[in-house]
Amino acid sequence: GEDVEQSLFLSVREGDSSVINCTYTDSSSTYLYWYKQEPGAGLQLLTYIFSNMDMKQDQRLTVLLNKKDKHLSLRIADTQTGDSAIYFCAERSPGTYKYIFGTGTRLKVLA
Amino acid sequence: SAVISQKPSRDICQRGTSLTIQCQVDSQVTMMFWYRQQPGQSLTLIATANQGSEATYESGFVIDKFPISRPNLTFSTLTVSNMSPEDSSIYLCSVRGQTGNTEAFFGQGTRLTVV
Numbered sequence: 147g148e149d150v151e152q153s154l155f156l157s158v159r160e161g162d163s164s165v166i167n168c169t170y171t172d173s174s175s176t177y178l179y180w181y182k183q184e185p186g187a188g189l190q191l192l193t194y195i196f197s198n199m200d201m202k203q204d205q206r207l208t209v210l211l212n213k214k215d216k217h218l219s220l221r222i223a224d225t226q227t228g229d230s231a232i233y234f235c236a237e238r239s240p241g242t243y244k245y246i247f248g249t250g251t252r253l254k255v256l257a
Numbered sequence: 258s259a260v261i262s263q264k265p266s267r268d269i270c271q272r273g274t275s276l277t278i279q280c281q282v283d284s285q286v287t288m289m290f291w292y293r294q295q296p297g298q299s300l301t302l303i304a305t306a307n308q309g310s311e312a313t314y315e316s317g318f319v320i321d322k323f324p325i326s327r328p329n330l331t332f333s334t335l336t337v338s339n340m341s342p343e344d345s346s347i348y349l350c351s352v353r354g355q356t357g358n359t360e361a362f363f364g365q366g367t368r369l370t371v372v
Contacts, residue, residue: 186368191360191362234300
């Protein structure tokens, strides 16, 4: 079945760039998403990318998609303490409403 | 976008009891979803709440344990029945966007602890 994997933890210093990686198995995925979950809160959509794109930039966020390797990454430039959270990647296949979420990466930003 | 409110935000319950979680959306939506997020884990879809018909459950989840109501297009409830400590999780209500990339919107979650 579909599977989405992420590394569990990432620690960076304030001002540095963070790169969170994700691998998925479903080659038919149409949309790939990045969600952010802060403590005690639900999930907030950060950005998404269509499967026919290689890259998408949105202010401090850059998403890279390597469809051949089924690898997705989220780069956060100039990471701030407010970026500390759990980041989930998710995929959705065409014609379905089901989202498959990764295990989440806990980002800790050190002042 | 959709604004989703869940109640309660957290609760501590005795084993063997049941808890009903409410989810209210600020607009009419066709599909509402209930997820479970166990400690340190990802989100797992429990079921899809359908208006006017029975919920559709994912593998490993059954109606007797997680009965769901969907009386209208803006409201749903999830009940966690006969709770045990293994049911301690965050339960999240979600709706699917109606346009664009059809992103999923989430409530803030209900943190349930069973003692």
